[in-house]
Amino acid sequence: MQKWQNQRAWFLVIPVVVLVAFNALIPLMTVVNYSVQDIFDPTHRIFVGTEWYQEMLLNSRLQHALLRQLIFSGLVLLIELPLGVAIALTMPRRGGWAISATLVIIALPLLIPWNVIGTIWVIFLRPDVGLLGHFIDHTLGIHFDYPTVPLQAWISVMMMEVWHWTPLVVLLAYAGLRSIPDAYYQAASIDAASRWAVFRYIELPKMRGVLTIAVLLRFMDSFLIYTEPFVLTGGGPGDATTFLSIYLVKLAVGEFDVGKAAAFSIIYFLIVLLFSYVFYQVLLRAQRGEVR
């Protein structure tokens, strides 16, 4: 839409800027500060410039972790976005007990602390005492031992992740769908449009905003993921499910040098920033192509 030009709009935005900047800028500056120093202890520091950055970027283990991370986030987007939208389309439109129950159930996985989720799935997937593990091992006949089989570890992590986070996409997509005025559906019915045409020409375009947020959110959060996969697999077997965050923590715990970890964090941040920016621009162009 055409927006009004008005610099005074800044007043509406200032509270947000103050809050976020307060929490972000000072710590960020501190981290940048650490990242260019070699810190033996609080009283012994040397300025080393970009040495940490060079070392990190050339580190092959980091590159492998990055690759695993990209595959993971890619899979997350490919599965959760279509699935979430599809589920949202099946949800009842009118109010009533059906939609209340559905919304509550869908919200449940999101509300469990992440360490608890990992812990529950550890038990859930055990072939001896867990429901799913038992089912796979005994009923499907597949020897299930995800702590030692890399592919199974990946599938386990993906199952847990999709179970945990698809509801976010569902809720966003559903809210977006509910925001479409009835008149559009009525007009489509008058125009004798098929169900697919209604989805393609009315629902999908009107959900563009909501889906952009869903893509960015899921990408960012999955790229930074730590607790759930760590509790489930510890990054293993070996390095098989060591995503970027897990590698970062391993490094920081293993080394005693905050400087290295700080540099890694900055690199990490810039990678997420770069990808997010690209996603955002692509989705924005798609949106703008429609609306103007």
Next chain:
Amino acid sequence: MALIEFENVAHSYLRSPARMEDYALRPMNLAWQHGGAYALLGPSGSGKTTLLNIISGLLRPSAGRVLFDGRDVTDSSTVQRNIAQVFQFPVIYDTMTVFDNLAFPLRNRGVASAEVRSRVSEVAEMLELTDDLRRRASGLAADEKQKVSLGRGLVRSDVSAILFDEPLTVVDPYLKWRLRRKLKEIHKRYSVTLIYVTHDQGEALTFADRVVVMHDGSVLQEGTPQELFDTPTHRFVGYFIGSPGMNFLPCRLSADGAEVAGQFIPLAAALRSKAAQATGLEIGIRPEAIGLKGSGKGLAVEIGDVVNLGTRKVATCRLGEHEIKVVVPPEQPIPSERGVLEFNPAMTRLYADGRLVG
């Protein structure tokens, strides 16, 4: 085109309506002729949109039957009734061009592309959209978008009626007249039934051949704009139509006429005899039907405010505790403090409990 009839149609949004107040639409019988231009006029909440949605099939009435050309269509969908509807805000397919928007209803019905092209060009030309055909529909202004909505109804040659639900709400005031003129042209050219819902009497009275005035879920009166103006059958119609609305003066019958605040108004004998037993009597007279003089025979009144509207003047006069508004030609001088009113007997109406007598 179709003759649309309502047989005892009523609607309540509640599952088990108990009293009359629970009904959004009270039981009614109506008929809409082929190719007529109708306006549904009334304030918000009067049931106009409910009625419109029942005609189009978007709403199934709780009671009664809807007939198209004698066929019972009460259970038929909008598509099956061949209705087109234009909504309060522009409903267009944002991702499509104007051409594709207009072609959409035809393509969905499997019409051959050559014919699609010819129908769309014809309608686009009628609506002055030809230059915009290749543009993305989302980039148009509000009134142009409404034209596209309208166009989707016109492209279908078999459309039985086009329904409008306050379509000019989001259109800039100075563009409204353009669209209204367009609608009149369309009506003349296609002679399709048009039913137009509005709360603006100006829109209704200029657009329609026949106006249906609604209030609180009931149809109060149906007639030509002139009939509604001259002979409102219901107090509300008299008050709602005209600017300013009809004057209503509580009165008592007397020997040759009626008495208001101790003064005499002549009234035809036939009217008086019909109203002999009635209660709640009021004289109803339009401000345009009253003559204002400085002195002479007639009702003696005090002159209050005078508003000059350019094409006419409106004087608010006082008769005892009653207010009477009078419309006067702009050149006519108005006495400053006191004057005399003369009611045109042919235009003087009598109302009993809000209903027209005679």
Next chain:
Amino acid sequence: MKDRGRFIWLLVYLLVLLLPIYWMLNMSLRDNNDIMSRLAFFPDHPVLHNYIEILTDPSWYWGYINSFAYVSINTAICLVVALPAAYAFSRYRFLGDKHLFFWLLTNRMAPAAVFLLPVFQLYSALGLLDTYIAVALAHTLFNVPLAVWILEGFMSGVPREIDETAFIDGYSLPRFFLVVFIPLIRAGVGVTAFFCFMFSWVELLFARTLTVTNAKPIAVVMTRTVSASGLDWGLLAAAGMLTIVPGALVIYFVRNYIAKGFALGRV
């Protein structure tokens, strides 16, 4: 009917969602030995001691209360601050608006772990450690951008003509916002409120770093379930079950906001 087919898939999905949660319920009603020794679809002898321990031990239930306190404060702050900002981004063009909008989101892009120490030092210097307000404010770092983005998306779906009509009719901006605008973006407000609540509720790192005892959240209390004899599975599961309750209440409360969505009536 087509609808029946759709609902089957929804039911399947809901069932899949409920299975691990049912498993958590199952575990919460059993002893640890029992949990680790055999597979049981239903607990043979359901025990309640896990729940009783949590509900009677002050350090446990205070954890819930603390969490609920700072999460509620956080959600309120986020909504109050994000609504005007989102409106500004949606309706106005101003210097740096696009960059500012994207910058907000960048605050969710950094791994939290390395920021713990600086954040701790910052709040310590302000004397705010171990208070509800500290955690509530710290969480605005990632919740406010989310709120602004979601709300802006929904606001942009409302045509500007509505604003103009209201202003012509004499509404002031605050009154227009409360009476006309917010009802139109109900779905966005409902979803935003829930997400702010949810992300703050499950956040562990900052909550743990900034609290000691007075404001210690439930997520931290739950780490107490690790002891010398290993993990107390039953207790953890019971705590997990109880954790769901406040959030479930929140989404229940906003369900009508989300489900009723856009209501373009006569303005």
